[in-house]
Amino acid sequence: MDMLKSEDLSEQYDSSDTLAEDDQDIKNADYSPSGKSKRRWGRWIVMAIVPLTLIAIGGYFWLTSGQSVSTDNAYVQQDRVSVAAEVGGRIIETNVSGNDLVKEGDILFRIDPAPFEIGLAQANAAIAGAEVQVQALRTTAAGTSVDISAAREDIAFAQATFERQQALMQRGFTTRADFDTAQHAVEQARERLRQAQADAAEAQSFTANARSMPGENPAIAAAKVQREQAQLNLSRTIVRAPSSGWVAQADRLQIGQMMVSGLPALTIVSDKKTWVEANFKETALTKMQVGQRAKITFDAYPDIKLKGHVESIGAGTGSEFSVLPAQNATGNWVKVTQRVPVRIALDDISPRPLIAGLSAEVTVDIRTKGK
Template sequence: MALVPLALLLAGGFYWYGLQGTVSTDNAYLKQDKVSISAEVGGRIVQVAVAEGDEVAAGDLLFTIDPEPFRLEVAQADAAIAGAQANVTALANDSALSGADISAAREQIAFAQSHLQRQQALWDRGFTTKADYEAAQHSVAQAREELRMAQAQSQEARARLATGAAVPGQNPQVAAATVQRQTARLNLSRTQVRAPMAGRIAEADRLQTGQQIVAGLPVVTLVESRTSYVEANFKETDLADMAVGQSAEIRFDAYPELVLKGHVASIGAGTGSEFSVLPAQNATGNWVKVTQRVPVRIAIDSKSPRALIAGLSSEITVFTDGRKR
């Protein structure tokens, strides 16, 4: 009768001693980095290169959007460049730039002034009519206006051929058409959507041939399985002796026999309720104190022989006294 209680007392003592220097929680879940992939251009999917659960490397083709509309945009931009170049050539060969109109206007002024001088001499002697004399004056004024018009047209032609400080040495029309072509080629290249990193394909149900997708709308998720970690929500009362770098043991409900080694990577900057969508408002008369949970990131140090799946329920034990490493 004495041995049984003594054995129970010893067993309880050893169990209690084993719990000293450790804190644990089963409010923990396996996390993996995820990227929601969307197309940068809209259109119809014509090719799907992956399926649910496929492993892909960075740069692998995921799906292709119909490229034909974007090829037509490239062709249209090439035509715009050709039109702008032809316009520049036509402006360069314009008679307004050659100075021929200005020279002709000056010759016309000289001739009109000579005619006016003759009419002036005849008018002084009374051998011409007032109408002829005024017509000669009008011819001089008209010739001068034609010179000013020719000079204005020449300046306008030079302005059309001028280049700005933003694109020195290139006609603005040609530069605009060139940018249009570069944009069209960029959109054409974006019809092939590739993996930004290595990982596993998930949520690929919307990735179907013939599906019309909108630019910026996620259609598939890429899970980075090589950067797995555990997010454990410890009670605030467990954090007194916890510090970054302490060793930890990780167990999973899915694999009861599996035990992985890890360490405390970081301790959250706030409780879970503090970062919730609707934080708790405790300034009320019926306030009840609730023990808060703080997220703690546990890095996985050992390589798992089993596949780690995002969201798996975990149990974490942190050794706060350094007895296990």
């Protein structure tokens, strides 16, 4: 019983304390006109914050709308060079593989040079043969002058013999047969002189007159051209990088593989020139001009934002240069907004390597004036 009485007394004390606190709050409450005004202004401020915020956001978008055009149909582009062997043959050495970085002039692979070394030896032999032939013609030309002198001596001797036979024939001391023989000898001597003169003219035409260039016989010149071609083919067995960049599509570059002249063996993606090709809708080109500033972001590197400018606007839509262009002059025609490739030059240097084909997003500020 004593415990119950004590609990009831404690509850009475607690309730009395609570009532005392409430009475104190009521006494402290400000029911003056100034207090009511403050509470009223606070409610108005709270109610005005939301619409003012919406108005500010809407005004920002209204002021900034129409000042830029953007597209996410954009990709990184780089120059690509297909490297092919200029001579055919078997690959005996490879110095690169896929994704290797090479510099201009680096050796990519070698082709078996043995057949081309044989061709060079044949060309050198052809030059030697042509020189021997020219020397023989010169010797022949020198010998024809001797033949001409001998032919003239024969003519003089035959003419003298003929005159003696003619004198004897007039006196009757010789026969008709001897006279005819002497006359025939004169004619033969004259024919030998004409033949010697013709041989001399032919030899001189090969040694002096018929020349492809001053001081050089055409046979020797042709043999030298053949040697130059053989040397060129031999030098082409070493295939070098035409430009610096990254090696790609090098699957066919295997030792023992037979290379066909003109067939691409690998591709070099140049690291010197990088740009972005953005395919804008035709409706976005209304105010776009060459030289306008642009901002580029990349899906692969979200933290990288580069500056650039419009370098050129494509001469035709993408569909015009496709393998099978659309035929709009048909009955089932549906108007489709076309896209035009726009080349964006990069003004900043990327801190990370830009890979050809990476997706990008381009925003062009059409407020700026172009060139």
